[in-house]
């Protein structure tokens with residue numbers, strides 16, 4: 372393997388760190404239904420990772436809506452803004468971000484979203500804002516992804532040469548931008564076919580649970596327990612009720628479960644496909 376020195380990590384946000392797609396699912400269908408239209412899954416998939424402004428113009432044309440792109444944005448944006456804070460962190464994300472931050476690795480967030488939208492999206496993620504020394508929105512650079520501008524600007528603000536930056540991205544648009552910038556790229560595809568990612572990215576993962584920092588010259592995790600690794604805790608609470616008949620009477624047992632936190636371990640072994648997929 373060629374000499375490896377990653378000094379900083381730049382993350383995309385939507386679909387990479389946060390499951391905003393799940394949190395906002397149904398909004399487009401609900402909106403289009405008002406005009407007697409239905410979303411086209413193929414067209415929507417191609418929009419992943421693009422700037423909102425660019426997508427808005429395409430949506431108005433694709434669905435023949437009676438709006439300008441700006442009017443469409445003004446009508447639909449409040450629906451997204453209401454749901455964004457409900458978006459949950461994707462598996463392995465909090466563990467990785469906290470680990471890198473704790474070890475002093477400079478971290479940036481670089482998203483095609485507008486800066487104020489990024490801040491709203493991460494507002495419910497405890498401690499995230501403090502972990503990123505640079506938070507960069509698509510409205511702060513001349514050209515959004517797939518142009519390399521946002522990653523070049525993030526590396527400049529981090530004070531780390533782009534060749535020593537690792538970009539983690541879920542969309543093909545973002546992977547193309549990262550590749551064009553000269554950074555190393557880990558792809559964590561959320562929806563699309565993996566073949567194109569294999570050609571562009573240095574490494575393709577199913578989720579950030581599989582990410583091995585030491586393969587990039589970054590500090591390794593210390594939380595392995597033999598060959599299993601912890602994943603996000605599971606919380607349970609509620610009430611279990613069981614009704615039964617006895618001597619002609621119906622009786623019931625109620626068991627109250629106070630909130631319980633379970634530490635969950637994945638059975639994924641230390642040996643990962645990641646080594647075989649790394650390319651330089």
Ligand SMILES: [Mg+2]
Nearest residue numbers: 383385386542
């Ligand atoms: Mg994304």
